[in-house]
Amino acid sequence: MRRIYLYLTIFAAIMLMTACNKEWEDEQYVQYVSFKAPITSGGDGVTSIYVRYNEGGKVTYRLPIIISGTTDNVADREVHVAVDPDTLRILNEERFSLVRPELWYTQLEDGMYEFPETVNIPAGTNKGILNIDFSLSGIDMLKKWVLPLTIVDDPSYNYQSHPRKNYSKALLRVIPFNDYSGSYNSGQMEVYVKNLDGTTETNAITEDKRTAYVVNDNTVFFIAGLIGEDLDEETRAVYKVNVRFNEDETLDITPADPENAMNFKLNGTPTYSIQEIEDTTKPYLLHKYVQLRFEYEFEDVTTNPDAPIGYLVTGSMTLQRDYNTQIPDEDQQIQWN
16 A cells, blocks of 8 residues: 555656646746846936947947747747837936926937838847947037837737836937047046136045046047036036047147137146056956046136136046957947946
């Protein structure tokens, strides 16, 4: 009798294991279609993508489209993709409100991008690539450019987009870069208030970070002194300072505003240096440092137009850019902060 019970127990265990294995061979979820465009936790609702600036040329960004599920994709699918201005409008209204349209993201203009209407994902493959060609020559980075995309659903299509919007939508914050753009450590840049008699205060004002944005292949711009980088576009345009990098390691620093409303004045000859250092513990990691040294003066003419405040800015700013040399694509190599 004991042997019979033992055999029955073993048989039941085998049947249970077989049933479990067959169960896991079946699809556990719906094979939804979605973009791979993650949004940083605590971020501003968009996905930042970095595109090498190419004067007069195109640069391709490869956006993954994936089929979710626990098994391989079972059918040939033609996934349809379109621009989605409505989702960008909703994001702007909810994040910045209707009363602050000057802070809104701006939809990337026609002619700055091109992509195919469909992406083929063959059966047995769980990922396709949407190739987006960007033509960003002359782009004005005072605006916050976003390319909003959506996966299009239709009863005639043999797929369904993911029901969660942050999977079926991609709000791509397009950030072109060159060798000198990015987030600079500005702790060594000292800003002094100028007195009416031409002297300067002895206590300097500093800020940890300043951002340099692309103008062209060898030029960036930043906002003068410590003027807010998040102010409206019209105000920032007054304080926009262009920095051109010359081959002799000097800088041409000029106000972008042809009227020079802020009364910008450059003192001496600004310079820069570039240094590349391999990481001591991770030989595949390359640290590149770009340091700017300068001195200039300008006036805050917007806070109180009747009584402009003069400033002296002196010192240096340093950009650190880290490259993972094991990755072939440059935009993927750089560890963006």
